[in-house]
Amino acid sequence: MLRKRIAALALAAVMACTAVVPAVAAGTSAPAAQALAEDNALVAIRIEATDNAVYGSPVNVTIRATPEDTQYIAVVLGVSGEAKGFVTLLLPEKVRILLELIPLPNSMAADPANTTNFNLYRYLKQLIDGNDVSVLIRVAEELTALMAVLQYYVPALQNVVTGMNSALELIRRYLPEGLVTHIYMDEQPVDSGSYVAGAVTLNKGDVNTGGLAIFKVARKSEGVRQYWSQQTPAAMTVEEAQNFDFSAVVEVDGAILQNPRVSYTYKKKGGFLGLGGQTTSEPPTEPGEYTQTAVVEGNYTTQNISRSFTITG
Numbered sequence: 001m002l003r004k005r006i007a008a009l010a011l012a013a014v015m016a017c018t019a020v021v022p023a024v025a026a027g028t029s030a031p032a033a034q035a036l037a038e039d040n041a042l043v044a045i046r047i048e049a050t051d052n053a054v055y056g057s058p059v060n061v062t063i064r065a066t067p068e069d070t071q072y073i074a075v076v077l078g079v080s081g082e083a084k085g086f087v088t089l090l091l092p093e094k095v096r097i098l099l100e101l102i103p104l105p106n107s108m109a110a111d112p113a114n115t116t117n118f119n120l121y122r123y124l125k126q127l128i129d130g131n132d133v134s135v136l137i138r139v140a141e142e143l144t145a146l147m148a149v150l151q152y153y154v155p156a157l158q159n160v161v162t163g164m165n166s167a168l169e170l171i172r173r174y175l176p177e178g179l180v181t182h183i184y185m186d187e188q189p190v191d192s193g194s195y196v197a198g199a200v201t202l203n204k205g206d207v208n209t210g211g212l213a214i215f216k217v218a219r220k221s222e223g224v225r226q227y228w229s230q231q232t233p234a235a236m237t238v239e240e241a242q243n244f245d246f247s248a249v250v251e252v253d254g255a256i257l258q259n260p261r262v263s264y265t266y267k268k269k270g271g272f273l274g275l276g277g278q279t280t281s282e283p284p285t286e287p288g289e290y291t292q293t294a295v296v297e298g299n300y301t302t303q304n305i306s307r308s309f310t311i312t313g
Contacts, residue, residue, distance in 0.1 A: 043070045045199040047213035055082075055192040055220045055299040061090065063199060071095055073163040074199040075170050081193020082299050083217065087133055087175070087183040089167060095160060095202070096121055096186070125185045133171055133181040141168075159202040166200035174198075192219040192299045219301040223253040226262070226296055232309040238285055241311045246283045248294040248305065261298030267291045287313040 046064040053059045063074050071092055078086035091099075099121035106115035110126050127139050174196055175181060189195055197213045230245040250260035263281070269289040270277035284290050293306045 043067065043201055045070065045072055045074075045201070047074060047197045047199060049189075049195070049197070049213070049215035053215070053217045054222075055190075055217055059189045059217055061188060061197060061215075063090065063092070065092075069094075071159065071163075071202040072199045073167045073202065074197060075167050076189060076195055076197045077171065077174050078189065078191065079174070079194050079196050081217075081219075082191035083189060083193030083195055085175075085179050085181040086189065086191060086195075087171060087181055088187045088189070089128070089183070089185045091186055095163075098157070098160070099124065128183055128185045129187070130182055130184065133175060133183050137168055137172075163200055163202040170198050170200060189217060192217045219299055220252070221301045224250065224296070224300045224302040226250045226260075226294060226302055226305055228294075228305065228307065232292075232307055235310040235312050237312055238287065241283070241285050244283070246292060248296075250296055250300065250302075252300060257300070260296065260300070263295045263297055265293045265295075267293075284311060287311050 044066045046066075047061065048064065049061045050057075050059050061074070061076055063072065065072060071094055073095070074090040076086075076088045076090065078084050100117075100119045102120040104118050104120060104123055106118050108123060109115040109118045131139075171183075194214065194216050197215070226248045229247045229249050232244070233240075236244065246264065248260075248262050248264075250257040250262065264283075265279055265281060266284050267279045267290065268277040268284065269291070289308065289310050291306060291308045293304055295304050296302050
């Protein structure tokens with residue numbers, strides 16, 4: 001199915017490009033092609049992210065290239081915390097404009113209500129956004145083959161193909177095998193955790209002196225609190241324990257968070273001096289003395305809360 005779809009895209013794109021290339025070649029495409037086909041050079045790509053970034057506030061990853069007109073594809077990978085598995089490809093404006101110059105049939109748009117000026121950039125974003133990286137790799141390999149056809153009409157796409165292949169190699173190198181991933185194009189990081197970012201130049205002969213960048217988005221703690229949904233009595237029966245709500249409520253900036261990430265532990269008192277008791281993550285329903293602790297997880301953090309209660313026989 002994928003090969004048939006790509007073949008159809010190739011035919012449609014070739015027909016579309018045949019009609020528009022003369023105008024493009026005389027207009028915007030020529031400077032773009034020239035910018036993407038510079039002589040080999042020593043380039044430096046610096047990647048920066050918002051300082052002291054916190055979940056819930058805008059996070060902006062910016063790329064500074066020297067020389068300024070160096071073209072690249074930047075890759076941002078989430079490697080820990082809630083960010084783990086997030087991947088985004090960041091394209092410079094000239095590359096994005098180049099892809100937008102290649103029109104495609106409106107019938108190829110996933111959303112029939114949003115087909116105005118449908119082009120190769122929007123088609124790539126449509127294919128990539130939200131998918132697992134393994135899907136991107138398979139699709140991108142087909143698209144690079146398609147670009148090899150399109151480069152006959154738009155020569156500058158050869159450098160985009162080279163950059164896409166290099167970006168895929170970077171993803172394969174740093175993502176843990178078997179990790180569930182979600183990849184996007186031109187989307188900024190959101191979730192808390194640690195990120196690794198790198199960039200590849202589109203001119204195959206350029207020597208990139210820029211290294212990897214590492215940055216972190218902290219979990220939100222300001223304005224976050226938790227409390228028990230229901231207060232425990234001094235003692236409860238087994239039947240009462242089976243119907244008791246042991247959960248905690250999490251508030252963020254005064255609003256109750258729906259479906260919060262909270263982990264619970266229940267430690268049963270036992271053994272000498274109460275030591276050596278069993279610990280479980282499931283609410284207890286057997287007689288004994290227990291201590292419950294709630295820990296907020298995910299993109300939020302706040303002080304842990306604990307309480308003790310007794311279940312009678």
